[in-house]
Amino acid sequence: MSLTLNPDKQIGFTLSHSEEATKSILTLTNTTDQHFAFKVKTTQPRRYLVRPNQGLVKPDETEEVTIILVDKDKQMLLTDFSQIGTSALSSSKDKFLIQSCKVEANFYNTTKSKPPKEMAEALTAMWQRVTQDKTAVSNTKLQVKHTVSPSADSNSQPGANNDKSAAGYGSVMQGADALRSSTSPPSSSPDPEGNFKSDATLRKKYDELVAFSVNLTAERDILNNALEQAKRDLNREMAARMSAEDSAVMGPASRAGKRGEKGAGEAVGERKRGGFSLFVLLVVACVAFMAGRWAG
Numbered sequence: 001m002s003l004t005l006n007p008d009k010q011i012g013f014t015l016s017h018s019e020e021a022t023k024s025i026l027t028l029t030n031t032t033d034q035h036f037a038f039k040v041k042t043t044q045p046r047r048y049l050v051r052p053n054q055g056l057v058k059p060d061e062t063e064e065v066t067i068i069l070v071d072k073d074k075q076m077l078l079t080d081f082s083q084i085g086t087s088a089l090s091s092s093k094d095k096f097l098i099q100s101c102k103v104e105a106n107f108y109n110t111t112k113s114k115p116p117k118e119m120a121e122a123l124t125a126m127w128q129r130v131t132q133d134k135t136a137v138s139n140t141k142l143q144v145k146h147t148v149s150p151s152a153d154s155n156s157q158p159g160a161n162n163d164k165s166a167a168g169y170g171s172v173m174q175g176a177d178a179l180r181s182s183t184s185p186p187s188s189s190p191d192p193e194g195n196f197k198s199d200a201t202l203r204k205k206y207d208e209l210v211a212f213s214v215n216l217t218a219e220r221d222i223l224n225n226a227l228e229q230a231k232r233d234l235n236r237e238m239a240a241r242m243s244a245e246d247s248a249v250m251g252p253a254s255r256a257g258k259r260g261e262k263g264a265g266e267a268v269g270e271r272k273r274g275g276f277s278l279f280v281l282l283v284v285a286c287v288a289f290m291a292g293r294w295a296g
Helices: 071-084 105-112 116-130 150-156 163-181 192-295
Strands: 004-006 010-015 022-029 035-042 048-051 054-057 062-069 095-103 138-148
Touching: 010 022, 010 062, 010 071, 022 095, 035 048, 035 062, 035 105, 035 116, 054 062, 054 105, 054 116, 062 071, 071 138, 095 105, 095 116, 105 116
Parallel strands: 010 138
Antiparallel strands: 004 022, 022 062, 035 054, 035 095, 048 062, 095 138
C-alpha cells in the first residue's frame, strides 16, 4: 500500500517562449487509513525546482507538488528543438523518483505542528533512518517528457522562411548563448539529495585542501631543520677559523717573549758571575794587606 500518483508513469512539460514558468503538477493522494511521508527526487536537481520536495499526507488527503523547469534549461531545450527538431526532445533521460513510507500518527501530528525549517529537519532525519529498511519504502519512477507548444513549434521549426520567425529564432539563440556563457552560479536545488551531493563534493575538496596544507607544513618543518643545521655548521666553521687566526697571531709574539726571558736570565747569570770574581779579588787584596802589616 502506498500513495496514488497522478500522473503515475510520465510527467510532461510544455515548452513555450512566454515568460511564464514552465511547470507541472504532481498529485499525491492517500486513499488508505494510514499516515504517509513522501519524498521527491530527480536525476537533474539543477534543472527542476520541486516544491515541496518532501512532506506528510494523512488519510483521505491530497498533496500537490509543483515541479518547475528552470528558465535557462527551457531556453536551451527550445534552442535544441529549433536546430534539430523533435528528436532533440524525445531523447530526454530526466526522471523523477517518488518515495513514500508509513509513519505513526503521533509523528505526523508532532511534525506538522513544527515551523517549516524544523519540519524539514525532522523529515530528513526520519528518511535517514527509514532508508536502511528497503522494504518499508515504496518507490515510483516517472519519466520526463518535453513537448513544445503549437505557437513555439511554428516559430521554431528548422528551415522556416518567415522573417519574423527567423528574428524570433535568432533572439532565442542569442538568449540561450548568453545563458550558456553566463558565469552566474546555478540556482540551488531544494532537493536534499542534490544538496547532499553538493556537500559531498565540497567535503572532498576540503579534504584535499587539508592534505595539501599538511604536506606544506611538513615541508616547512624540513626546511626549518635544514636551516638550523646550516646555521650550526656555519658557527662551528667560523669558530674554528677564528681560533686558527688567533694561533697564527699569538705564535710569533709568544716565541719572542720566550727569547726575551732567556736573554734576561743569561744577563743575570753574567752579572752573578762578574760579581763573584770581584769579591774574590777584594778578599785576596785584604789578605795581602794584612799579611804585609804583619810582616812589617
